[in-house]
Amino acid sequence: MNRNSHFRNLSLGVILVFFVLSASILTSAVFLGAEFFKIIFVCTAFLLFIVLALLLAGFFTVNTSLVNDRKSDKKNNGAFTRFFMNVALRVYMPFLLFVSDVFSYRKDEIRKVFIKANNKYVLSLDKKVLPEKLLVILPHCLQWSECAHRIREGLNECRQCCRCTLGKIKDLVRKFRVNIAIATGGTSARKAIKDLKPDLVVAVACERDLASGIIDVKKIPVYGIINKRPHGPCRDTWVNTEELEWALKHFLQKQE
Structure with missing residues (x-):
């Protein structure tokens, strides 16, 4: 079994939940009669879709970094890529680790993916120290x-x-x-x-x-x-x- 499959399964599950919630709230807002509640639901749905977009960005950023071999890190050394990877490691992966802890889902496997993605990011910095x-x-x-x-x-x-x-x-x-x-x-x-x-x-x-x-x-x-x-x-x-x-x-x- 692919060692990253548990990471992908949990990521897609979380993303799917947010998608269903966003779509349900938006549908409710369209069909409810009260304008006040429509505005609330539309705003909530908009915020959820923003979170959904961040989750998707985090997932694809981390997942893409895991595809390449360790020695090819310098090929992905651009500031734009490093920025998104840093955001994914600081926001998306801690959230995913929290979810895996709450549901006791393959905690060590998710942690391994986080460590591997972090190492890829650190290597991409090409930092040399005394x-x-x-x-x-x-x-x-x-x-x-x-x-x-x-x-x-x-x-x-x-x-x-x-x-x-x-x-x-x-x-x-x-x-x-x-x-x-x-x-x-x-x-x-x-x-x-x-x-x-x-x-x-x-x-x-x-x-x-x-x-x-x-x-x-x-x-x-x-x-x-x-x-x-x-x-x-x-x-x-x-x-x-x-x-x-x-x-x-x-x-x-x-x-x-």
Whole structure:
């Protein structure tokens, strides 16, 4: 099954509901006798059709961005496209995430689409930053749950025993000289961003934490990488270090 099918199904369902409501109200306004109620219904229908147009624009903007391969982002790098994508990510997708939460409809699948569309947008910015202005945020659950050396700040305590992916990540941090923060949740992640004031964030987390974090951090681009959870949530998770390395290489300025 197409991985974006749940996103399309929910989008089309929401759009259809608004269309039916708009058409019903407009029809009622035409056939009701009282002019006062006609005006109310016509105005309401007009507003609903505006919302419907915004929903359609958001759906097509996000859906179109998902069609292209990651490496073709620069082809869609125009200011006009970026503007509509930014509006879709800030208005349409949070609304869709809210609907999926209310009805418990494929929440993680919708979040994955949001994260993927957000990453496409961040890549289209073609933003390059200095190592000291890039922050990598990692979830604490990446550490092996039975490790005797608990990591609380940074990776200095990591002994690189190869029981988890933090050892490889520690090598990447040394190689690229970027800032790193170990987050125990959304509050600590936001505090790290507030304290370090980065120009760009590469965040590793589950779908729920990434989606909420991207929405919360409005002024700083956040590139999200979903962690793997073979043992369930919040325990002995891991991340594709090759994808993390690719992201660091992409966003960092080339040093002379």
